[in-house]
Amino acid sequence: MNAVAPLAHRSGRAWASDAHLPSEGPSMVARDPKSLEALFYAGAHKEVLRRTVDSPRGDYDEHHTHLVVGALVFTGRTDEASTLFRAWEREPRGATTNAGTARSAAARFFLCVAECRAGRYGAALELCEQTLATRAYRAEPLARFHLHQGLGLVRYFTGVMPSAMRHAARARRHALEARFPYGRMLALDLLGHTMVQRGRIFSGIAVLEQAAELADAIDQAAFATTTRSAIVAYRAHFGADLQDASAALHRHLGDIGDADRYSKRLILTEIARGHAFRGDREAAERELQRAEDVALPDGDRRALVKLHLARALLAGLSFGEVEAAEWLTRARPLVRAAEDPALEVDIAWYEHLVAPRLFASRADADLARMATQTGIARAAHLAAARGLEGFRASDEDRFGALLAQARAGAPAGLDGVIATRMLGLLPMCCGLEPGDRIYLDAGRGLFALESHGSVTARPFPTDAQRSLLQCLAGGPRTKEQLIREVWALKVYRPESHDAVVHTAISRLRALLGAHASWVQMSGDGYRLAPGVGVVELSVAAPRTGSTRPPPAPASVTPPAIGASEGTSRRDAVLAMAASDAGITSTDVTKRLEISPMTALRLLNGLVEEGLLVRTGRGRKTCYQRRR
DSSP states (O other), X not given: OOSOOOHHHHOHHHHHHHOOOOTTOTTOOOOOTTSHHHHHHTTOHHHHHHHTTTSSSOOOOGGGHHHHHHHHHHTTOHHHHHHHHHHHHHSHHHHHHHTTSHHHHHHHHHHHHHHHHHTOHHHHXXXXXXXXXXXXXXXXXXXXXXXXXHHHHHHXXXXXXXXXXXXXXXXXXXXXXXXXXXXXXXXXXXXXXXXXXXXXXXHHHHHHHHHHHHHHHTTOHHHHHHHHHHHHXXXXXXXXXXXXXXXXXXXXXXXXXXXXXXXXXXXXXXXXHHHHHXXXXXXXXXXXXXXXXXXXXXXXXXXXXXXXXXXXXXXXXXXXXXXXXXXXXXXXXXXXXXXXXXXXXXXXXXXXXXXXXXXXXXXXHHHHHHHHHHOOHHHHHHHHHTTOTTOOOOTTOHHHHHHHHHHHTOHHHHHHHHHTTOGGGHHHHTTOOSXXXXXXXXXXXXXXXXXXXXXXXXXXXXXXXXXXXXXXXXXXXXXXXXXXXXXXXXXXXXXXXXHHHHHHHHHHHHHHGGGGGGEEEETXXXXXXXXXXXXXXXXXXXXXXXXXXXXXXXXXXXXXSOHHHHHHHHHHHHHHTTSTTOBOHHHHHHHHTOOHHHHHHHHHHHHHTTSEEEESSGGGOEEEEOO
């Protein structure tokens, strides 16, 4: 149970529209747009009540009782719905005439939805058992549909996915037998959700698309929109559209509007998660606040748990495990382990992501129990991550696989994080707590700046900028030290070289953009701001634990080019300088396609070795091969 839940728990409007059970028969739709059936299917629950129990006489036809019960449920008046239904059953005309009919099964189903919403799963199961005990269960396909759909919901919300899937499949079959398209739509929705949770993500999404298409065909626009919200959220949550997930979520958010508040909160939360993974902490915080501002009519406990977990994710990626654990601690009391095993899987999943020490404290037996009891694919993923035998992650959970590789520090994880621009996971890939640091990866062309959950990619530095940055990573440097280490000159002349250093520092600060202040003056030189580290991903040491310091200064090579590359450039410069006219630094820059600073460093190094002779000054400086 991760991103979404079946529509029974999400949208009273959508589910009321689905509960089509007209008095004329299940295959007939009321033709009068003002009839109670038509109003009920359109989601006009308050109008249904205004014409019935809330009317001056409070009267209505007996065969509309199930509609009134449903309208009360979906307007948050569950106690009244239950009272009305029990009175209807006690009345001779109700009990004798209607008890055991498809309408009473429908009313129990609506009440079952209400009990699932409130987390009273025992009461929901009891309602299903009452329908099972009636003769109508054996005689009426509609009663069988409502029974299995209700049982499927109970099993889904109690995290028993194999059983939920079986009941959803039976409900679909009975709805088809009864020529009940609304019921088939409900069953397809539940079936799709259970398939996704079991790791059959693409097949489950396809079934949900069938449910949305059927909703369109029977003029259930609200249901179709809500189901498509689930589809978009699932595709983002499990990585079906890693490249286009954010754009798809934003497009769908515009389609939802304010009517479907559960879907709006769901999509906003998923957008926030995406921002956190991509390293945009401010945007993630903004979208989470928007999600929290969307009030749900029934004070959804499960939705509150989801928000706390999203907060834990953002806190963990931005500030570390201690802050993440605070939000996880808030979520735990809201979850009753015996009744909410699916939510317990959610909490364990987020522990694995951002609170590994908390996850490590979980017993192997508990992880195995969760995976076996629920049948949820990510529970099996957690058991496999612990190394337990007999469990494996879903091959279709692409994002889960990426997160597992990032948590393990696998090279494939780093490749995936960079390819998908999920730069918020860079610290996780390197086994580091969130902080202020600079990431360099020449092989992948990555230059990224991290500041506690905000990770931005910048243009890759020139060789000169990279050498200067590597030098400063080793600690404060005077201008003389910079001239010797970065430009490889043996003699420091302030009148000539200070301007070179100042220009290089200015360009490095410009490259750092909003983080230009990370390069600070230090006495007669410069340094990186305290706490700012430099991580060279292409030369990083193998992981040995949960944290790893930035590369030691001794491992930094000032020229910042490989030996073979440096040798070939050196030979090329010597060959060019053999002509009588000589060469300039501009010639070297253009011919070798390197930065001006690298060209100057090559030429000055050859002069120091005595292989080149420098003549002229300023722009007229020329270099010739020593004869």
